[in-house]
Amino acid sequence: MDTIQPVSDIGLRPNFQRHVRARDRRIRLRRILRGGAGILAILLVWQVMSQALDLDLLLPPPLTVLRNGVTTLSLSDSHWLYGPNIYVHLWHSFLRAMAGFGAAAIIAIPLGLVLGRVGVLREFVLPAIKGVYPIPGIAWIPLAILWFGLGDAAVVFVVFATTFFPLFFTTEAGARQINPTVLDAGRCFGARGITLFFRVVLPATVPFIITGLRISLGGAWRMIVAGEMLASQDGIGYVLMESRFQFRAVDLMTAMILIAIVGYVTEKAIVDTIEKRTLEKWEVKPS
Amino acid sequence: MKRRTLLALPGLIALESRGARAADRIKVGMLKPNIVTVIYWIAVRTGAFEKNGLEIAENPFPSGQTAAGIEQLMRGGLDFYLGASGEVAHADSRYVEAGKPPPIALIEGGIAGGSFLVLQNAVQGQTLDQLRGQKLRIGISNPSSYHLILLRAFLRDHGMTTDDFKWQFLTVGGPEMLPAMVSHQLDGFLHDALTTTLALRSKVGFVFMSSDRGDMGEQAKLLPGTGVCGNRAFMDKNPDVARRFAQALRDASAAYDAAPKEQMVAVMAEWSRQDPAVIDDVYDRFNPRVGMTRQAVQVWWDLLGSAMLARGEISPKLTLNDIFDLRFIRSE
Numbered sequence: 209m210d211t212i213q214p215v216s217d218i219g220l221r222p223n224f225q226r227h228v229r230a231r232d233r234r235i236r237l238r239r240i241l242r243g244g245a246g247i248l249a250i251l252l253v254w255q256v257m258s259q260a261l262d263l264d265l266l267l268p269p270p271l272t273v274l275r276n277g278v279t280t281l282s283l284s285d286s287h288w289l290y291g292p293n294i295y296v297h298l299w300h301s302f303l304r305a306m307a308g309f310g311a312a313a314i315i316a317i318p319l320g321l322v323l324g325r326v327g328v329l330r331e332f333v334l335p336a337i338k339g340v341y342p343i344p345g346i347a348w349i350p351l352a353i354l355w356f357g358l359g360d361a362a363v364v365f366v367v368f369a370t371t372f373f374p375l376f377f378t379t380e381a382g383a384r385q386i387n388p389t390v391l392d393a394g395r396c397f398g399a400r401g402i403t404l405f406f407r408v409v410l411p412a413t414v415p416f417i418i419t420g421l422r423i424s425l426g427g428a429w430r431m432i433v434a435g436e437m438l439a440s441q442d443g444i445g446y447v448l449m450e451s452r453f454q455f456r457a458v459d460l461m462t463a464m465i466l467i468a469i470v471g472y473v474t475e476k477a478i479v480d481t482i483e484k485r486t487l488e489k490w491e492v493k494p495s
Numbered sequence: 496m497k498r499r500t501l502l503a504l505p506g507l508i509a510l511e512s513r514g515a516r517a518a519d520r521i522k523v524g525m526l527k528p529n530i531v532t533v534i535y536w537i538a539v540r541t542g543a544f545e546k547n548g549l550e551i552a553e554n555p556f557p558s559g560q561t562a563a564g565i566e567q568l569m570r571g572g573l574d575f576y577l578g579a580s581g582e583v584a585h586a587d588s589r590y591v592e593a594g595k596p597p598p599i600a601l602i603e604g605g606i607a608g609g610s611f612l613v614l615q616n617a618v619q620g621q622t623l624d625q626l627r628g629q630k631l632r633i634g635i636s637n638p639s640s641y642h643l644i645l646l647r648a649f650l651r652d653h654g655m656t657t658d659d660f661k662w663q664f665l666t667v668g669g670p671e672m673l674p675a676m677v678s679h680q681l682d683g684f685l686h687d688a689l690t691t692t693l694a695l696r697s698k699v700g701f702v703f704m705s706s707d708r709g710d711m712g713e714q715a716k717l718l719p720g721t722g723v724c725g726n727r728a729f730m731d732k733n734p735d736v737a738r739r740f741a742q743a744l745r746d747a748s749a750a751y752d753a754a755p756k757e758q759m760v761a762v763m764a765e766w767s768r769q770d771p772a773v774i775d776d777v778y779d780r781f782n783p784r785v786g787m788t789r790q791a792v793q794v795w796w797d798l799l800g801s802a803m804l805a806r807g808e809i810s811p812k813l814t815l816n817d818i819f820d821l822r823f824i825r826s827e
Contacts, residue, residue, distance in 0.1 A: 244776075257512045265589055265590060265593055265595070286806040286807065288807075289806065289807060289808060321689060332712065353680075354678075356630070357678065357679075357680040358665050358675065358677075358680045358681070359680075386498065438666070441663050441664060441665050441666070449666070450638040452562050453562045453582065453585070453637055453638045453639040453819075454585050454589075454638075454639065454808060455562070455565070455566075455582075455585050455586045456589065457589075
């Protein structure tokens, strides 16, 4: 009787893998090129508009902003008016953002998991959380200043209040919508209680948590700027506000671009790492 | 009765000037409620604008939002703005640096400074040197606050900068300074006569420095505490309107001088939304009149201009004529 040879044995598998790798590379390159072309087109329009309409004081051209960015980051700006250097501001903003975001994650994820799985508790708690949810983060600032005073605590609280909700709702939705068949399968294998939670519930909810983390981290950076503009004397939000009062649009735009870069890097470093560690560990496929 | 007389005053003046010419409508921005811009309201209440053939479209900005007003003025959304001086230099400097003509100019200003550094009673120290090592949180209304520039100018004259102190300058709106001090969120503030009076009345602080007392240097007594600025394009096109606008504010200043204290207290309380008893206290500490002289312009430039220049806030290319439009400033 003929036996079926494994694909690897007949030499198809390495070729196939090479082909897949090459295809992935091509797709990645195409994506980078298309994204780069989009960004380049925007920069070009921006440069031309700024020069043609003589808007350099209101909308400094990208080359000017780039030059200013280099000067700022190399600490060679002789007209630096914003106290400590840019790295100190960024570091302080980062710490505040991470403190608020971290506190939100510590509370929102477990709470979301519990409420997602325990219907009775959900019925008690969810209406209250949904009631507070529509309050925009910025509306918390006056109250935060009243409760915590001017300074870091108020800013951290505002970041917390902004990042908590997306993280909570995505986690809760993820935990609630786990396919009962998956849970039954877990139970069939003898998983109960904590084991079921760690082996089935948590891995099944991870893609939702990752999405929540991504949305919340973006929110943290958006809110840190608003908070620092009102209740701080350092941080990137402070630099933004001060540059507005100095009418330095180029500094304003440089600070905005730095926020975008730091926000992107933070997301890559934190969320992507968590995603890689958890999804790969539990072999969960994002839906 | 007095209130009724006051309210009837603009009507009488308007009747008198009716028929002479149609009023020119101008867009004016100002900080409101804010004691430093009260001369505007005195002009409204005493009919000074009508007398000078002007009809005002009022555009208020909350305390601390001077930059928003100046941005509007630069764009032409306003013709005149009350409540800024340092910001005019900052904005004009950006244009001069770019080789462009400055878009706005100061055309009038307050007579006296009225800058105060108020500290909490608990703060120990009688001299600046004693405060040097203390980590104090000082409230300012905005990062380019006139009061902060003045303090920097004073420190510079004494071979110091604000960096020599361990102070934190926190941006807090004028109305929030006192609550922030009461709740120990601030150790002091740099602000105007009204906020100072409120702090003294509630016994939470004491005046550590006062520009009127000469604590910030003798020249600071001559500095205009507030500025009146205009859009240059508008003023070049309508120099007569600009002249009449400045004149209306001077007329209001004269009316302030002539009016009994209680009448002016009522007007000031209305504008600043304060208890008349508070304004009664402020009255002797604050002079809302305008009438900036060329000498005051020079003092402004020598003191504040050089402080801003030393900090790199304004360009070395910027001149006094870029900031002030001397056509509208009194010659003496």
